[in-house]
Amino acid sequence: MGSEKVIEEKKQGQALLTEQIDGNSKKLYIESYGCQMNLNDSEIVASILSKEGFNTTHVMEEADLVLVNTCSIREKAEQTVRKRLEKYNAVKKINPTMKVGVLGCMAERLKAKFLEEEKIVDLVVGPDAYRDLPNLLEEVNAGRDAVNVILSKEETYADVSPVRLNSNGVSAFVSITRGCDNMCTFCVVPFTRGRERSRDPKSILEEINELVSKNYKEITLLGQNVDSYLWYGGGLKKDFKNASDIAKATAVDFAQLLDLAATKFPKIRFRFSTSNPQDMSLDVIHTMSKHPNICKYIHLPVQSGSTTVLQRMNRQHTREEYIELIDNIRRILPDCALSQDMIAGFCGETEEEHKDTLSLMEYVKYDFGFMFAYSERPGTPAAKKMPDDVPNDVKKRRLNEIIQLQQQHGLYRMEQFIGKTVEVLIEGSSKKSDAHWKGRNSQNAVVVFPKGTEKVGDFVQVYIENCTSATLIGKKV
Numbered sequence: 001m002g003s004e005k006v007i008e009e010k011k012q013g014q015a016l017l018t019e020q021i022d023g024n025s026k027k028l029y030i031e032s033y034g035c036q037m038n039l040n041d042s043e044i045v046a047s048i049l050s051k052e053g054f055n056t057t058h059v060m061e062e063a064d065l066v067l068v069n070t071c072s073i074r075e076k077a078e079q080t081v082r083k084r085l086e087k088y089n090a091v092k093k094i095n096p097t098m099k100v101g102v103l104g105c106m107a108e109r110l111k112a113k114f115l116e117e118e119k120i121v122d123l124v125v126g127p128d129a130y131r132d133l134p135n136l137l138e139e140v141n142a143g144r145d146a147v148n149v150i151l152s153k154e155e156t157y158a159d160v161s162p163v164r165l166n167s168n169g170v171s172a173f174v175s176i177t178r179g180c181d182n183m184c185t186f187c188v189v190p191f192t193r194g195r196e197r198s199r200d201p202k203s204i205l206e207e208i209n210e211l212v213s214k215n216y217k218e219i220t221l222l223g224q225n226v227d228s229y230l231w232y233g234g235g236l237k238k239d240f241k242n243a244s245d246i247a248k249a250t251a252v253d254f255a256q257l258l259d260l261a262a263t264k265f266p267k268i269r270f271r272f273s274t275s276n277p278q279d280m281s282l283d284v285i286h287t288m289s290k291h292p293n294i295c296k297y298i299h300l301p302v303q304s305g306s307t308t309v310l311q312r313m314n315r316q317h318t319r320e321e322y323i324e325l326i327d328n329i330r331r332i333l334p335d336c337a338l339s340q341d342m343i344a345g346f347c348g349e350t351e352e353e354h355k356d357t358l359s360l361m362e363y364v365k366y367d368f369g370f371m372f373a374y375s376e377r378p379g380t381p382a383a384k385k386m387p388d389d390v391p392n393d394v395k396k397r398r399l400n401e402i403i404q405l406q407q408q409h410g411l412y413r414m415e416q417f418i419g420k421t422v423e424v425l426i427e428g429s430s431k432k433s434d435a436h437w438k439g440r441n442s443q444n445a446v447v448v449f450p451k452g453t454e455k456v457g458d459f460v461q462v463y464i465e466n467c468t469s470a471t472l473i474g475k476k477v
Helices: 003-011 036-050 075-094 105-117 130-141 189-193 201-213 237-242 245-249 254-264 282-290 307-312 319-332 351-364 381-385 392-415
Strands: 026-032 054-056 065-070 099-104 123-125 146-148 171-175 218-222 269-273 297-299 337-344 368-373 421-429 436-440 446-450 459-467 471-476
Touching: 026 036, 036 054, 036 065, 036 099, 036 130, 036 171, 036 218, 065 075, 065 105, 075 099, 075 105, 099 105, 099 130, 105 123, 105 189, 123 130, 130 146, 171 201, 201 218, 201 254, 218 254, 254 269, 254 282, 282 319, 307 319, 307 351, 319 351, 337 351, 337 392, 351 392, 368 392, 392 459, 421 446, 446 459
Parallel strands: 026 054, 026 065, 065 099, 099 123, 123 146, 171 218, 218 269, 297 337, 337 368, 446 471
Antiparallel strands: 421 436, 421 459, 436 446, 459 471
């Protein structure tokens, strides 16, 4: 499947470890599930709590505070978190002073369940309430349950410098927006993370500058929907229409932010994720073509190749508009890699609509893909209004057809690199062999090559000799 997902899956549920601060006597154990935004949020939480005397630990049994940063996107993620909570509570019997908290997207939805009915946690904190953690911990220590799941219109954590956790020291993520306004009917994000707001570009550039001073080489600008980034002095994206003329005239959109970052830090490689087809302007693609240090890779979720399914999903574009965007990307950035998100078996999906997805994939031939069978999420518009009526075995078969096709296309795209020389940023040793380096090229493909005198964080030119459907194999030039 996609290279990004593979990296993510490895981090699921890993305990975070940060630099230990002398004098901090309390121990924090924190693990994250779900998207990169969640991993990034855990870094913000660790930063806030380090000022409260907490150092992170990998040993749950010795922790004073155990936090799990949760995801609501698919049912499996929720089931995993439930199992983890059972494990924490078993440990609590050995270490009765340990406190357990749930953070993130499940917090809002299941606060009553966790606290009152099942009494399995002491603390429930939503994605916009992390600054309130010190007060909430006081409540818990006084023997009271503590909850704050209020969604904010302002919170972007712009001034909290995330503690980089479990990082390879080479690539880092910088959040530029929070929340989402695109009410896709299958998605729970607008309800768990609130309305969309953007972060002050000044604070973004300052955070990048800090990462550059620590020798990071690659930065991914992160948001639920980065393309709709819009800074006009603060406030929600949907309120932009009421802004003053001067605020509108001096507003910064995503293409301008990308341009600012790439111009100011020419030696840093930039990526961004996730993009939304209806919000992606041609300005962004032109900015990418102008700067060699912006990676030629766009994650462009489509979810379905059928316009009628896209309408039911409340995606704000048609199949034709998506294809037009793809054509424009190919014209302006001929060497750009593309990846998809695809949902098989959404409410009411017919065989014909499924075939539209396959034919769209044939047209685009994505480099990578993240593919799922539809799983209904409580509280979403689809769950309220549409029956989840595609039988499970049909969903599985359709998903399988999508995956098979993606594997063919992935291999086809990888083969195009054979005989070419690509620039690779070394991220570390190859998983399979200590004698090889692993890194990624501009198109986000994983490249493996024999080690020489290079070190982690170096950019090297690699001649590609061979490939699998997910990895390029070559030698340093």
